[in-house]
Amino acid sequence: MSKAASRATIGLNGQPLPILPPDRDARVWARLVRVMFYTPGFMAILLIKTGEPAGFGISVELLMLASASAIVAGMFIGTQSTAGGATASSRVGNWSGALVLELLSAVPFLTALPSLFHELATSNLLHAAAPTAIDTSLGASELLPLVAVLPFVLYQLSGFGTMSYVLPRAVDWVVNMAIVLLIVVSYYFNRTSDFANERHAVGLLVIIMALTVIYGVLKLRTLQAAYDLNAPPEPEPKKKDKKDKKDKKHKHEHDDDAPEAAPAS
DSSP, rough: OOOOOOOOBHHHHHHBBOOOOOOOOOOHHHHHHHHHHHHHEEEEEHHHHSOGGGTTHHHHHHHHHHHHHHHHHHHHHHHHHSSSTTTTHHOOOOEEEHHIIIIIHHHHHHHHHHHHHHHHOOOOTTTTTTTGGGGGOOOOGGGGGGGGGHHHHHHHHTTOOOOTSSOHHHHHHHHHHHHHHHHHHHHHHTTOOOHHHHHHHHHHHHHHHHHHHHHHHHHOOOOOHHHHHHHHHOOOOOOOOOHHHHHHHHHHHHHOOOOOOOOOO
């Protein structure tokens, strides 16, 4: 296994260089863009066909936001470049797209899941053959979709997420706790049919996510620009001298053609 080249930590000015996220495979994020585009859109259509309009709350809007944000994330990821002519913006395209996917696709999708599950579980259309089944309470099992929020928070707070590279650790914790709190509060308002307050809670959540994405993308670009300005030049890969290689080949052929020494008598 080849050893990956490590980044420089001290710049030409003697100051520590900005800490940037690790290089990531853009192909993986591009595949996730397709998943996040189709899945929420399909579930929104399913909710419209099987749910009751009075119980939608803001679930459909959240699912469509998740789907539309995936397109924007794909645009960021498509600009990723480290080749000739690459700028500070193009060097952070992959990280910026990941930030959009994490906060404006995954968070709205996770917010919509609990109320979506409740709508499907109590749909008149799905239970037309057994109308009495609608009155059967699922109890605590309706909270199962909320469990998906826990690994997402673990993903963010354990250093896997892109947000941890642009926000101080304390602020990162506050934002993630706000995500969990607002998702739970919005679900409570949805179950109590308090759709006005549900919209307020979800609206606040989306505003926080949008502001964090804007700040994060600009911060990543600033960090990359500072890194490029002060980073020492990377050592060029060693290239074999064609002339030396040719001389060695000629010498090897000359040695092969030389007559063998006569054996001693």
